[in-house]
Amino acid sequence: MSGIFYVYIKYARETDTKRADWGRHLLTFESRWAADELFRGLQTLKNAAGANRYSKLQRVNPQLWYYDTIDGDPWWTIIYVQRENALPEFNYKLMSVILGDADSGRNWPVFSNPTIGPDWISSxxxxxxxxxxxxxxxxxxxxxxxxxxxxxxxxxxxxxxxxxxxxxxxxxxxxxxxxxxxxxxxxxxxxxxxxxxxxxxxxxxxxxxxxxxxxxxxxxxxxxxxxxxxxxxxxxxxxxxxxxxxx
Known part of the structure; x- marks a missing residue:
């Protein structure tokens, strides 16, 4: 299952209206395997007090994820994870780009040939x-x-x-x-x-x-x-x- 694989991830706190404008990222992986392994890795991240860093991490499908976090500036969390080298095994398997939001003129990249098929869920x-x-x-x-x-x-x-x-x-x-x-x-x-x-x-x-x-x-x-x-x-x-x- 090698080959470039894309995932959209979006900040989605229901009580924060900024979720509509900020916190949208496109993640590019070296394979679908790496994408799913990052998802599992993000679930394990904790802060210094031992709380889950991602208070919500939800998959709508394998290429569309939503999250909330206990981080300040929650729309940047996936960037902070990379800057901090919180999951060093992904240094050569992942890169990301910030998608267009309410404060910028960034273009919205659209990728072709999305992966079709079910999520790989146990049981x-x-x-x-x-x-x-x-x-x-x-x-x-x-x-x-x-x-x-x-x-x-x-x-x-x-x-x-x-x-x-x-x-x-x-x-x-x-x-x-x-x-x-x-x-x-x-x-x-x-x-x-x-x-x-x-x-x-x-x-x-x-x-x-x-x-x-x-x-x-x-x-x-x-x-x-x-x-x-x-x-x-x-x-x-x-x-x-x-x-x-x-x-």
Whole structure:
């Protein structure tokens, strides 16, 4: 999921009329991964007294965020975060520009090709499809994950270290559950197994790194008992995977 990624962020305190004129920024990231990681990082920032620096940080979608803060001059907070080097790991992943406001003649930049798709929230359900060939979907067929143009299965992706909903980032540990098995007491999970193995569905809870979903799975044309000849099976291919997306 590399490539330049944009986010609009806006100051939005309901009791402050200046929210309508000031505090609008365009953030440019080296990837969508970096944008979501910054969102999680901003949630952790605290002031000297230990209070959350962002008293509100709300995502309308992956590219439109709203905030309030305990900082003075709240319309500048994202600038202060960068000046103070409060999150040094973003020095080479982020830059920002102040958007036009009531006191300036700054132009309003409009970006093309916005990212389309759902927010990556833990415990939500998603289809998984190929980015280059978007008619190819993951489908649970008995104990295998096959790649199909005619059938598709939704999967629940859940953060194993955090019970509540939150934005998923690349290094989060997750489980993948076919939603057609969620009602079963035993529980069914997608397992990738060793490199080169076909993905399977069973009772063993296997943990994935979230980013493995996007570029660590390939497709193998194979023959297997119970399947028609030439079925496409999803396969663990960490070094030669296809590109997938959640939808």
């Amino acid at each position: 939500k359900n998603f289809y998984i499809r190929n980015r280059r060939q978007p008619d190819l979907y993951w489908y649970r067929d008995s104990g295998r994950i096959v790649v199909s143009t005619t059938r598709r299965t939704k999967f629940r992706i859940k953060d194993v270290d955090y019970d509540k909903e939150r934005v998923l980032i690349r290094n989060d540990k997750v489980t993948i559950e076919p939603v057609d098995g969620l009602g079963d007491t035993a529980g069914y999970y997608v397992a990738k197994g060793a490199e080169g193995q076909k993905l399977s569905v069973g009772l063993v809870k296997e943990t994935w790194r979230f980013s493995e979903l996007f570029d660590g799975i390939g497709v193998t044309w194979s023959t297997e008992e119970g399947f028609v000849t030439g079925t496409q099976f999803a396969t663990n291919a960490p070094d030669a995977g296809d590109e997938w997306e959640l939808c």
